[in-house]
Amino acid sequence: ERDALEWLRGTKRVEYDIVFLDPPFGRGFIEASLGELPNGWLKDRAWVYLEAEETPIFRLNVEPWHMIRHGRTAHTQYALLEFNNLVPYPTRRQVLRPDKDLGRQSSE
Structure with missing residues (x-):
């Protein structure tokens, strides 16, 4: 039995x-998964x-991700x-930022 990450x-x-x-909520699995998937797991436009x-606790509408619907x-x-x-895939720190609304652009 192995952990998904x-x-x-x-x-x-x-x-x-x-x-x-x-994944189970509140454990950081979404952020970690979105950080790993671009490392050879996804076809272009997947x-x-x-x-x-x-x-x-993440922002999604940033490169390399494009939000289709939420x-x-x-x-x-x-x-x-x-x-x-x-x-080019930025670091997780650049992609995953706290935000109250899914996909809301911050003013930073």
């Missing part, structure tokens, strides 16, 4: 067209669907992202 960090890579992320807690339910936010591997 350990598996993502493994050496064998397969490029996927679509990935679904629905889609990533994710669900996160009501107040996520929304919320009472306790969950969801998003469909498109990956662009032609854009």
Whole structure:
């Protein structure tokens, strides 16, 4: 039995067209997964669907991600992202910033 993040960090890579992320909330798995997926796991223009807690701690509408659609339910936010591997991938710190609204651009 292996942790999903350990598996993502493994050496064998397969490029996927679509990935679904629905990890346990509040444990940083979304952020860590979005940091690992661009390292050879996604085809150009691949889609990533994710669900996160009501107040996520990341910003999604930044390169190499393009937000296709997002929304919320009472306790969950969801998003469909498109990956662009032609854009140099910035560090996780540049991509994943605190924000109260899924996909909201900060004024920084």
